[in-house]
Amino acid sequence: xxxxxxxxxxxxxxxxxxxxxxxxxxxxxxxxxxxxxxxxxxxxxxxxxxxxxxxxxxxxxxxxxxxxxxxxxxxxxxxxxxxxxxxxxxxxxxxxxxxxxxxxxxxxxxxxxxxxxxxxxxxxxxxxxxxxxxxxxxxxxxxxxxxxxxxxxxxxxxxxxxxxxxxxxxxxxxxxxxxxxxxxxxxxxxxxxxxxxxxxxxxxxxxxxxxxxxxxxxxxxxxxxxxxxxxxxxxxxxxxxxxxxxxxxxxxxxxxxxxxxxxxxxxxxxxxxxxxxxxxxxxxxxxxxxxxxxxxxxxxxxxxxxxxxxxxxxxxxxxxxxxxxxxxxxxxxxxxxxxxxxxxxxxxxxxxxxxxxxxxxxxxxxxxxxxxxxxxxxx
Amino acid sequence: xxxxxxxxxxxxxxxxxxxxxxxxxxxxxxxxxxxxxxxxxxxxxxxxxxxxxxxxxxxxxxxxxxxxxxxxxxxxxxxxxxxxxxxxxxxxxxxxxxxxxxxxxxxxxxxxxxxxxxxxxxxxxxxxxxxxxxxxxxxxxxxxxxxxxxxxxxxxxxxxxxxxxxxxxxxxxxxxxxxxxxxxxxxxxxx
Numbered sequence: 223x224x225x226x227x228x229x230x231x232x233x234x235x236x237x238x239x240x241x242x243x244x245x246x247x248x249x250x251x252x253x254x255x256x257x258x259x260x261x262x263x264x265x266x267x268x269x270x271x272x273x274x275x276x277x278x279x280x281x282x283x284x285x286x287x288x289x290x291x292x293x294x295x296x297x298x299x300x301x302x303x304x305x306x307x308x309x310x311x312x313x314x315x316x317x318x319x320x321x322x323x324x325x326x327x328x329x330x331x332x333x334x335x336x337x338x339x340x341x342x343x344x345x346x347x348x349x350x351x352x353x354x355x356x357x358x359x360x361x362x363x364x365x366x367x368x369x370x371x372x373x374x375x376x377x378x379x380x381x382x383x384x385x386x387x388x389x390x391x392x393x394x395x396x397x398x399x400x401x402x403x404x405x406x407x408x409x410x411x412x413x414x415x416x417x418x419x420x421x422x423x424x425x426x427x428x429x430x431x432x433x434x435x436x437x438x439x440x441x442x443x444x445x446x447x448x449x450x451x452x453x454x455x456x457x458x459x460x461x462x463x464x465x466x467x468x469x470x471x472x473x474x475x476x477x478x479x480x481x482x483x484x485x486x487x488x489x490x491x492x493x494x495x496x497x498x499x500x501x502x503x504x505x506x507x508x509x510x511x512x513x514x515x516x517x518x519x520x521x522x523x524x525x526x527x528x529x530x531x532x533x534x535x536x537x538x539x540x541x542x543x544x545x546x547x548x549x550x551x552x553x554x555x556x557x558x559x560x561x562x563x564x565x566x567x568x569x570x571x572x573x574x575x576x577x578x579x580x581x582x583x584x585x586x587x588x589x590x591x592x593x594x595x596x597x598x599x600x601x
Numbered sequence: 602x603x604x605x606x607x608x609x610x611x612x613x614x615x616x617x618x619x620x621x622x623x624x625x626x627x628x629x630x631x632x633x634x635x636x637x638x639x640x641x642x643x644x645x646x647x648x649x650x651x652x653x654x655x656x657x658x659x660x661x662x663x664x665x666x667x668x669x670x671x672x673x674x675x676x677x678x679x680x681x682x683x684x685x686x687x688x689x690x691x692x693x694x695x696x697x698x699x700x701x702x703x704x705x706x707x708x709x710x711x712x713x714x715x716x717x718x719x720x721x722x723x724x725x726x727x728x729x730x731x732x733x734x735x736x737x738x739x740x741x742x743x744x745x746x747x748x749x750x751x752x753x754x755x756x757x758x759x760x761x762x763x764x765x766x767x768x769x770x771x772x773x774x775x776x777x778x779x780x781x782x783x784x785x786x787x788x789x790x791x792x
Contacts, residue, residue, distance in 0.1 A: 344649060345646075345647050345648065345649050347646065374649065374650065374651075375649075406651075457647075486647060487647070560675065561672070561673045561674060561675045562672060562673070562778055562781070563672075563674070563675070564675060573775055573778075574759070574763075574771035574772060574774065574775045575771060576778075577771065577774035577775040577777065577778040578770055578771045578774035578775075580774070580778065581734060581774045581777065585737070591781060593673060593781065593782055594671070594672055594673030594778075594781040594782030595673055
């Protein structure tokens with residue numbers, strides 16, 4: 223985590239206002255026309271016009287201020303107040319931009335680059351995780367900022383893909399929980415890794431208990447930041463649809479990765495496609511949408527396409543000379559994993575021949591075996 | 602469960618004495634890959650990673666470690682359920698097993714699983730490409746030292762079932778495949 227410089231008065235009072243527990247809309251009305259310091263004093267004296275019933279007066283005490291300032295310092299969290307320098311311009315113009323934003327890492331990575339939100343379900347299938355990590359990696363390689371929610375499943379795979387790409391772009395996480403919220407060790411490590419290469423944002427002050435509804439509310443931040451929203455996998459009534467609704471309201475391009483019609487993890491995404499979302503087969507489809515979305519925005523540099531990657535590669539690398547047996551086994555493989563038994567049956571060859579061919583194909587990178595399930599590599 | 606598995610006896614000790622009950626058996630087990638049972642089939646499972654790991658932890662690693670073979674199974678095809686092409690008859694399979702067991706008896710054991718480590722070296726000659734395949738797997742870290750001996754015993758049995766005199770590359774590859782699903786059970790243990 224990066225060390226934050228000492229907070230200004232407006233930042234300290236901004237953080238304290240956020241700690242009052244008001245909704246994002248009320249928080250904006252608190253600051254509107256007042257500024258953070260004056261707003262705090264008005265609420266404490268019970269004279270703020272956005273708090274006519276003085277519901278927040280008793281919470282606006284010095285202890286609240288001291289506690290949130292101490293928590294920010296302890297977790298190395300920076301505070302940004304809407305309308306003041308330091309607040310990300312990429313978000314400031316949004317109608318529902320958070321009045322106060324907390325961050326670790328470097329929020330300036332949001333500027334000057336195209337931004338794509340890659341979101342989806344927590345209970346993703348291997349297909350969804352693979353697509354998310356592949357898109358994360360390839361978007362980062364193209365200089366696109368990958369924005370996601372640091373949740374399990376698709377979100378984590380997208381972040382990890384972006385972090386794993388060599389020379390890739392930064393990635394930004396938007397939490398629906400405070401930045402110091404404890405989760406699994408792996409998730410915390412991912413959060414730190416994102417902060418080291420980009421930034422992690424939250425509108426909930428550190429040290430505050432988060433509520434479930436925050437997860438839906440933060441989705442508007444991802445939609446507001448993104449030039450394009452990509453849904454990788456999503457159940458019929460999945461939470462990603464909140465992000466889609468927020469993107470629709472902002473006229474942000476919505477794309478979805480098609481899935482099997484028998485897969486419940488693709489029910490939501492397939493429905494989005496029926497309703498007119500653009501399909502994503504690979505990173506090239508997303509980059510095309512990004513280019514269209516930023517065409518009138520000279521401040522955003524266009525993505526870098528790597529020649530020779532993408533569409534053309536989909537015609538899988540034939541031309542290698544394999545023996546007749548490995549070739550037959552390779553043709554028996556599909557992108558969907560199959561058990562050894564199925565591969566044996568499809569190829570019509572004896573078990574020993576199939577086993578040996580799979581060993582050779584795996585060594586040559588032409589087959590992927592995982593826990594007894596075999597498939598074709600995606601690239 | 603571990604004593605009968607390892608020593609093939611059930612030992613009951615009381616104040617007045619101890620009794621050993623012989624307990625030789627072949628243990629065959631089946632389990633779902635995850636709580637919902639759809640974990641193998643892509644796209645059908647709704648279990649989270651955490652749920653899946655917790656589910657697999659319900660069987661102890663030392664117990665799982667004693668299974669020599671582990672394979673992934675998909676759903677049976679509809680055609681198979683309604684009577685697909687018949688496989689080998691039980692009589693044919695029994696004859697094949699009897700032949701292989703007879704070969705194992707010649708090595709002084711009931712079955713190859715009982716071959717001591719030094720016995721494997723002497724009794725199963727690996728072809729050059731079979732040895733090379735095992736070496737590649739060992740070097741890449743996808744096969745452990747203990748796994749190596751187990752794979753060699755299984756490969757020897759496959760050779761015996763085939764009626765072959767030595768162990769070749771295909772039999773080693775088949776043995777590796779018949780243990781491939783173990784990684785899913787004993788996470789991080791490789792083969």
